[in-house]
Amino acid sequence: MEMVEQLPFGMRAPVAVTYVRCAQGGALGELVLEGGRLDLAMARAGTHVREMHPGVNVPEALRLVPDVAFPPADCSDVAEWVAQYNARNGM
Secondary structure, rough: OOOOOOOOOHEEOOOOEEEEEEOOOOOEEEEEEEOOOOHHHHHHHHHHHHHHOOOOHHHEEEEEEEEEEEEOOOOOOHHHHHHHHHOOOOO
16 A cells, blocks of 8 residues: 655645745745746846845845745646745735
8 A cells, every 4th residue: 555645734745946035024035946937036036125125235135045835735737836826925
């Protein structure tokens, strides 16, 4: 009998991502799937820093954090789920 790992709260197996975030504001950030366009996420985050935190050094304000995301168990399109996650804050 094959053992299947059951994750709590209806989540599926973790997906490797990079979390691009603004260190000035803390929690707001964007997920980038492995092999995704990190340059575009960095550009959007840089725009956020310039608009929301004028005068702050953009490269110093951005953080790239290797992370994992846990899409819902019934998620059939992880890329779409990541896009929806990223759209939540308009970054």
